[in-house]
Amino acid sequence: MSSTPSTVIVACPDSFKGSVDAAGAAAAMAAGARSIFGPDATIIEIPLADGGEGSLDALLASWERSALTLPVHDAIGRKATARYGLSADGQTGMIEAAEANGLPQVSDVPLQPLRADSRGVGEIARHLLDDGVCEIMLCIGGSASTDGGTGFLSALGARFLDSAGSPVPPGGAGLSQIAKIDLEQLHPAATTTSWQIAVDVNNPLCGPQGAANVFGPQKGANERDIAVLDAGLAHLARVLAKLTDGDVTELLDSPGAGAAGGLPLALVALLGARTMPGSQMISDALDLPRALSLADVVLTGEGRLDMQSLGGKVVDAVRRLAPNTTPVVVIAGAVELDSARCRAEGLSAAFSLARGPATLEDLTRDAAELIEDAAAQACSLIETASTTIRTFGLSRTNDPC
Known part of the structure; x- marks a missing residue:
């Protein structure tokens, strides 16, 4: 079916983890849309991420830059290599923290x-500061550590000392021993550089919903470890608040x-x-609001569409940024929201990848x-509805899409 040149489709999905990265998903959506709207349609592909895995690749694709690499230490102090990004003008650096301290890098040992x-x-950040960047974008999902950022600041020259003036052990084990923070050797550019931290969760620092209790077990922490880490983070917050005259609460x-x-x-103290939601950081960096303002149809998606998707993830950012009159269609491996909930949340429709009974292996x-097929199905429905509206002169407010 042919299309007028004015038809603009924006394909802006997250990755479908374990199967297709965000760029591949955007390309598949674009192919499906093009099969319906024709070669004259303008299709804008914007691979997105929520601040976790894939954030670096999404930004590099937009910058049309290749990843750079740097020797670093992994979460348990072994030599490793991490990727990072640098804008063409050399002013903005991009770090995906899991490249250095991620769980996969230490999965070969207990x-x-x-x-x-x-x-x-922090070693990546120090290298970027040495290069003279003005801004560092830091995406922090997927870490293996619970140290309150002390390792990061140590790499920039800060020293965390106990009551005797000796350095405390690295990691979360030494947090409760910190009595003084020496900033004399802190990198001179550390406090003049703009730091933007993308977070993909809303959890507070401590307590039942805090870093140690919620995420500690997936990093190998048992009940005793969790208590040590939770108390250590609370102690570090008090030390930092006293040092900076800040509000510990x-x-x-x-x-x-x-x-x-x-x-x-x-880093905040x-x-x-x-800090900001990761989806917001990536969306702003990729100028997603401008693209969505031009769109006649928006296609987005992720591995699973559920209520968590609407709490700061990619789908949430897209639905909030898209104009109210523009159809926003979600394609997901699994859809847990019914049509009423989708419409209540500003989504026109949601399509599951499963055509029928299928195993996870089949879907992956x-x-x-x-x-691609789901995108074609969605676009065919929208094109049919649009043709009906044009034929019978219905108003936009009566558009079922």
Whole structure:
């Protein structure tokens, strides 16, 4: 079916984890849309991420830049190599923290929840500061550490000392021993650089919903370890608040403070870092609002559409940024929201990849093909409805899509 040149489709999905990355998903959606709207349609592909896995690749694709690599240390102090990004003008650096302190990098050995730290992430940041960047975008999902950002700051020259003036052990185990923070050797550009931290959760720093209790078990922490880590983070918050004349309650309870083992804590307190939902950071960096303002149809998606999708994830960002009159269609591996909920939340429709009974292995193997077909099905319905509206002169307010 042919299309007028004015038809604009924006394909802006997250990755379908374990099967198709965001760029592949966007390409599949674009192919499905093009099969319906024709070669004259304008299709804008914007692979997105929520601040976790895939964020670096999404931004590099937009920048049309290749990833750079740097020798670092992983979460348990072993030599490793991490990727990072640098804008064409050299002013903005992009770090995906899991490249250095992620769980996959230490999956070959027993997890060390009390020892793991964020030093390697700080090593990337130090390199970017040495290069003279003005802004660092830091996406922190998927970490193996719970150290409140002390390892990160140590890599920038900060020293965390006990009551005797000796350095405390790395990782979460030493947090409760911190009596003084020495900033004399802190990198001179650390406090003048703009720090933007993307978080993908809203958890506070401590307590039942805090970093240690909620995320500690997946990093190998047992009940005793969790108690040590939770108490250590609370102690570090008090030390930082006293040092900076800050509000300890704000440090403890700020939404997202518990992300990545409390990594934002020391950066917010000492460097003036600003946290925001990861989907917002990536959307702003990729100029998604402008693209959506031009769209006649918006296609987005992720592996599973559920209520969590509407709490700061990619689908949430897309639905909030898209104009109210523009159809927003979600394609997902699994759809747990019914049509009433979708419409109440500003989504026109949601399509599952499964055509019928299928195993996870089947869906994973055929994900790109299934995404393309689902996009074609959605676009065919929208095109049919639009043709009906044009034929019978119905108003936009009566548009069922």
